Amino acid sequence: MLLNKKISVWYFIREIRSQILFISVFALSVALLDLLPGFRKISLPLNIPALLGTAVSLLLAFRTSQSYERWWEARIVWGAIVNDSRTFTRLVIQFLPDGEDQKIKEFAERQIIWTYALGESLRKQPFSEKVQEYLDTRGINASNIPNTLLDAHSKQVKEMASSKVLSDFQQMQLNDTIGRLCDSMGKCERLKNTVFPRSYSILLHILIYVFAAILPFGLDDSQLLVEIAVTILIPVMFIAIEKTSIIMQDPFENTPVDTPVTSLAQTIEINIKQMTGEQHVPAKKENPLYYEM
Structure with a gap:
């Protein structure tokens, strides 16, 4: 997730450099083509590219809004995970009688591992050493580790009841709290596995290239440098906005604009260990980067 710090502009440029190069070559070629005698006579009213540009702008606004909505939903879900993890630990401490410190520790440790395992599985990363050590020690091997850990929560609650x-x-x-954690896990999996329609991107790209193709024929040929600059700049801006929405639409892809699942898991770990009276509580290090994961 991007932080309120100086953002690396080069990160965004690297993400769209191929699109910038292609649209620049395309727009420059069309602009130079407009100078040929056979094409110089072709002149379009500026209203036509303006109308198409307006249509592209509206589609881009919708695309960006939908992408941000997916990203924001992921952040809301993980906010609920933080709250429910604290609530679950608090209820366990409150409900278990004195002398059950070992069981409280089991619940707390399992909940901490669950948050790390969920984030890593959503990003399709290998489990971290902390998670893998916990799984190996207890002989846990399943296709959906986070769901298995919640099952272990439920089983232990049933045994104590x-x-x-x-x-x-x-x-x-x-x-009820375990059920809310399961609901949050399912929402994350839905966001991860639901792909934004590819046809929408194809339509946008076609419209942007059509706009770049007809724009030079609506501009004044007497100002060659201005015509070339405008023909390149406006389509590149459209491509940059569209690429930004593509990056943001998948909140669990291990990129700087991701939902910071690792950072939130660390927060949960610190909170739970403080609640259970652990002596060795890890300190959360200050992030020197412009984003946190």
């Missing part, structure tokens, strides 16, 4: 350590009301409260 059967042995009368928890009342029916307490069991219901804990299961």
Whole structure:
């Protein structure tokens, strides 16, 4: 996630450099083509490229809005995960009787590992050493590790309810919180697996290139440098906006504009360990970069 610091402009330029090069060559070729005697006679009213440019702008506005909505939904879901992780730990501490410190520690550690495992699985990364060590120690091997860890939560709650350590009301409260965590996990998986329609990008690209093709024929040929600059600049701006929306539409792709799942997992770990009275609570280091993951 981008922070309120100096943003690296070169990151965005690197992301769209091929598109900038292609649209620049395309626009320059069309602008020079307009200078040939056979094409010089062709003149379009400026209203035509202006109308097409307006249509592209509206489509880009919709695309950017939808992409930001996906990114913001992911951030809201992870905000709920932070809150529910704290709530779950607080309920466990409150409901378990004195002398059950080991069980509290088991719940707390499992919840911490769940947050890291969920973020890493959404980004399709290999599990970190912390998560892998926990899984190996307990012999956990499943296709969906975060869901398996929630199942372990539910199983332990059921066992404690059967042995009368928890009342029916307490069991219901804990299961309700586990259910909310499961809902959040499902929302993240939906955002990860639902692809933005490719046809929309193709339509936008076609309109942008058509706009770049007809724009020189609506400009005054007497100002060659201005015509070439405008023919390149406006389509490049459209391409840059469209590329920005593409980067933002997938919030779990391990990029600087991602939802900061690792940073949020670290926050959850610190909070839970403080709540359970752990002696060794990791300090969250200040991030020197313009983004956090």
